[in-house]
Amino acid sequence: MSKNLTPRYIIISLVLAWALLTLWPSIKYQQLSPEDIQYMRETGTLEDLENKIIKQGLDLKGGIYIVLEVDLPTLVTTLAINKDAKFERTVNEVRNILAENPQQEFFTVFTEKISENGLRLPRYYDVDYGAKAEDILNSIREQADDAINRVLEILQNRVDQFGVSEPTIQKQGNRRIIVELAGIQDSERARALLQSTAQLEFFMVKSPEVTNDILSQIDKVVRGDEELEALAAAVDGEQAQTEEGELAVSNDQTISISELFGDDGLSSEDAGSGDTAVVVDQNIFQERPFSSMLRALGNNIAVPEKNLYAIKKIINKPEVQDKLSLGNGRFLFAPEAENYTTNTGLEEPLVSMYYLEHDADLTGGVIEEANATIGGQGTSAVGQPIVLLDMNSDGARTWSRITGANIGRRIAIVLDKKVHMAPSIRTKITDGGTLIEGFANMDEAKDIAIVLRAGALPAPVKIIEERIVGPSLGADSVKKGTYSVLLGLTLILVFIPFYYKLSGIIADFALIWNILLVLAVLASLGATLTLPGIAALILTVGMSVDANVIIFERIREESRKGKTPRTAIDSGYARALTTIIDANVTTLVAALVLYQFGTGPIRGFATVLFWGIIISMFTAIFVTRTIFNSFTERKGLEKLSI
Numbered sequence: 001m002s003k004n005l006t007p008r009y010i011i012i013s014l015v016l017a018w019a020l021l022t023l024w025p026s027i028k029y030q031q032l033s034p035e036d037i038q039y040m041r042e043t044g045t046l047e048d049l050e051n052k053i054i055k056q057g058l059d060l061k062g063g064i065y066i067v068l069e070v071d072l073p074t075l076v077t078t079l080a081i082n083k084d085a086k087f088e089r090t091v092n093e094v095r096n097i098l099a100e101n102p103q104q105e106f107f108t109v110f111t112e113k114i115s116e117n118g119l120r121l122p123r124y125y126d127v128d129y130g131a132k133a134e135d136i137l138n139s140i141r142e143q144a145d146d147a148i149n150r151v152l153e154i155l156q157n158r159v160d161q162f163g164v165s166e167p168t169i170q171k172q173g174n175r176r177i178i179v180e181l182a183g184i185q186d187s188e189r190a191r192a193l194l195q196s197t198a199q200l201e202f203f204m205v206k207s208p209e210v211t212n213d214i215l216s217q218i219d220k221v222v223r224g225d226e227e228l229e230a231l232a233a234a235v236d237g238e239q240a241q242t243e244e245g246e247l248a249v250s251n252d253q254t255i256s257i258s259e260l261f262g263d264d265g266l267s268s269e270d271a272g273s274g275d276t277a278v279v280v281d282q283n284i285f286q287e288r289p290f291s292s293m294l295r296a297l298g299n300n301i302a303v304p305e306k307n308l309y310a311i312k313k314i315i316n317k318p319e320v321q322d323k324l325s326l327g328n329g330r331f332l333f334a335p336e337a338e339n340y341t342t343n344t345g346l347e348e349p350l351v352s353m354y355y356l357e358h359d360a361d362l363t364g365g366v367i368e369e370a371n372a373t374i375g376g377q378g379t380s381a382v383g384q385p386i387v388l389l390d391m392n393s394d395g396a397r398t399w400s401r402i403t404g405a406n407i408g409r410r411i412a413i414v415l416d417k418k419v420h421m422a423p424s425i426r427t428k429i430t431d432g433g434t435l436i437e438g439f440a441n442m443d444e445a446k447d448i449a450i451v452l453r454a455g456a457l458p459a460p461v462k463i464i465e466e467r468i469v470g471p472s473l474g475a476d477s478v479k480k481g482t483y484s485v486l487l488g489l490t491l492i493l494v495f496i497p498f499y500y501k502l503s504g505i506i507a508d509f510a511l512i513w514n515i516l517l518v519l520a521v522l523a524s525l526g527a528t529l530t531l532p533g534i535a536a537l538i539l540t541v542g543m544s545v546d547a548n549v550i551i552f553e554r555i556r557e558e559s560r561k562g563k564t565p566r567t568a569i570d571s572g573y574a575r576a577l578t579t580i581i582d583a584n585v586t587t588l589v590a591a592l593v594l595y596q597f598g599t600g601p602i603r604g605f606a607t608v609l610f611w612g613i614i615i616s617m618f619t620a621i622f623v624t625r626t627i628f629n630s631f632t633e634r635k636g637l638e639k640l641s642i
Contacts, residue, residue: 005633008626016513019520025052026523054523056182057530057604063182064190067465068155070148070175072106073098075459076140080124087124090117102464105174107141147458152177154457158193158450177461182528189447195461196416196451200364202402203356205410205422206329208299211355215301217323219288222314279304290314295350297340302350305337311353328358335418336440354419356412361402364415366395366432370452372445375437385445387436387452396432404428415448488538489515492545500552502641506627507548510619514544517615518608530604540612543584547620551576552642565640566632573625580620584613 029049032040040046055061073095080087090113097109114121114133121136128139152171159167159181168180181190206214285292293311295302303311314320315331324330337349369390375382391399402411403425412422413436420436439445492511497504518537522529555572563571591613594606 005626005629008622008629012623012626015517019516022520022523023054023516025049026054026519029053051526052523054519055526055528057528057533057601060529060531061182062468063180065465065467066179066181066190066194066463067172068177068179068194068461069102069464070151070177071460071462072144072175075144075147076110078459079140079143081126082124086117087119090114090119093117107137107144111137144459148175148177150458151461155179155194157453176464189443191463191466192444193447193451195463196447196457199416200367200452201360201414202362203332203360203412203414204406205412206355206357207409210327210329211301214323214327214329214355215291215294216288217327218290218314218320221317221319221323222290223287279307294353295340295348297350297352301353301355302340303333303353305349305351308333308351324358329355330358331355332412332414332417332419335420352419354412354422356414356419360414361411362395362398364452366391366398367452368392368395370449372442372449374442375435384437385439385442387439387445387449389434389436389452391432391434393432396430399432399434400428400430485534485538485541489541492541496545496548500642503552503555503628506624507545507552509627510548510624511541511544513623514540514612514616514619517619518612521611521615522608525607527607528604529608530601532601532605533608536605536608536612539609540616543587543613544616544620546583547576547580547616548624550579551620551624555640555642559640559642566629568640569625569628569632573621577621580617584617588613 037046040049073091077083077088077091094106094109094113097113098104098106121133122131125136125140148171152169155177156167156169159169159179167182168178170178172178179194280289280292282292290311293303293307295304315324332354334352334354337351339347340350341347367389371388373386373388375384375386406425407427408424410422410424412419413434414420415436420439436448439448489511493508496507496511500507515537518540521527522533551572554576555568558568558571558575559565561568588610591606591610595603595610598606
């Protein structure tokens with residue numbers, strides 16, 4: 001072995017070893033059966049393997065296409081410091097107009113309705129917005145633009161942490177956002193990730209005595225309702241007709257929602273698909289109609305799942321809201337129902353209900369870090385998924401003051417108006433650390449941690465369009481793309497040796513190297529292969545062949561001049577180098593521009609093209625040159641096979 005070729009052999013060997021090691025996870029993943037994938041998912045090893053494989057885009061792997069709309073009417077309402085019926089009616093009119101004609105610009109419609117209804121904006125907005133209606137509208141418009149841009153940034157951060165390959169998140173119009181998530185088939189999880197406002201709040205829980213008092217007041221309000229009074233009498237009458245001596249296994253009585261609230265109660269989305277009745281304790285329904293629909297769980301209150309709609313409807317009655325306002329309190333509920341065993345021995349799905357202080361003592365703006373993990377010894381959720389929170393210095397001081405002043409009381413940890421837990425404060429917490437539990441699984445805990453780290457949305461968003469791209473479409477695209485690559489590659493591999501003889505075989509070797517290294521680079525960078533990316537891969541194959549053709553033709557020209565093989569090779573590579581560099585550099589510039597200004601699949605095309613060009617230059621100039629030099633020095637060739 002010639003001494004001057006040794007470094008080249010070492011470099012080529014190291015690059016080849018790196019490429020094979022990098023591609024091994026992708027090869028291993030393709031060989032997994034559905035049972036293997038499920039087992040690895042349960043053991044927690046699948047995610048680590050998927051992070052090392054070549055990722056596929058939405059057009060290959062399938063996924064979710066979602067169009068979100070920023071709720072500007074809600075944002076405008078939130079920014080207002082004063083609100084009355086006239087203002088809310090105006091905003092609702094704007095909302096209805098936009099629902100009928102989504103293409104209309106929000107602030108154009110808002111300005112028109114303000115004029116029609118004779119609203120004086122300075123009455124509703126702080127003086128910092130301006131003294132004139134025009135100035136206030138301009139200020140609100142600026143805040144809305146900032147909010148939309150912030151929503152884009154937060155959604156991007158959430159998706160990036162979620163681990164979606166090559167997501168597409170872009171603004172459409174003045175209030176819509178398009179999101180494409182490759183590889184995700186769980187639409188419910190995607191919705192929660194994108195729509196969650198991540199509004200974290202900490203509320204003190206009212207004492208049991210205060211809670212019982214407000215329940216009694218609500219009972220009095222509800223008892224004064226004529227419809228419910230008549231219904232209570234009917235329930236009492238049915239109870240009186242029970243035969244003496246009959247063993248009652250339950251005190252529950254089923255009542256239709258239409259009997260409680262009339263037929264209009266069934267029209268609300270909150271009623272659900274099948275919740276057409278409520279269950280009450282008939283022994284106390286006449287005197288305590290509201291409490292009769294609840295269950296006692298120690299010091300906690302719970303609502304039978306089928307009663308949830310009726311309970312919320314009663315709470316939202318104006319007269320009940322007045323009582324809650326006087327008591328400076330509010331009712332919030334747990335995220336979902338849990339099964340509890342009743343005194344009859346039957347399991348019943350119950351939703352915990354909490355009576356909290358009206359205003360939050362602390363908000364999630366102080367959270368610096370949120371991590372999902374499994375609760376260990378010393379926590380109330382041993383073996384269960386939890387989210388650990390770390391606060392900044394200001395939050396830690398406030399948290400220390402709150403916990404120190406309320407030892408023995410319960411504090412509710414509320415995320416997006418859902419109470420995840422309400423533990424008792426046992427000691428003063430000075431380090432700003434706390435945890436959230438009550439998650440159904442680790443995926444939910446991870447998603448909550450993601451949205452908390454990314455921050456709360458400045459404006460709510462809603463999904464107006466959703467499409468699931470099935471994996472069958474992706475599989476078909478992969479199949480056809482693979483066939484096209486193999487067909488083109490086969491034709492090239494056959495033609496080049498036919499035309500350039502032994503030199504063509506060297507070019508074939510370099511071509512295979514080129515494809516191998518491009519795929520290895522994609523895997524190492526965590527880049528995503530899309531259908532345009534496959535097209536770029538085919539393009540790089542052609543450019544790699546083109547570089548070798550230029551080199552071989554220059555070597556042929558030098559050989560015809562009577563030069564020795566070694567001299568012809570040296571001269572051929574020297575003459576071809578400038579042409580190859582000029583041609584590839586211009587394409588590199590185009591690839592960089594596409595990557596900088598493109599999105600989604602366009603970026604995928606640009607990524608494959610960029611690295612394909614660089615690698616094709618490496619294989620054509622470095623690898624093939626090393627092989628030619630090795631043959632000429634070891635074999636002492638007198639004539640080139642070219």
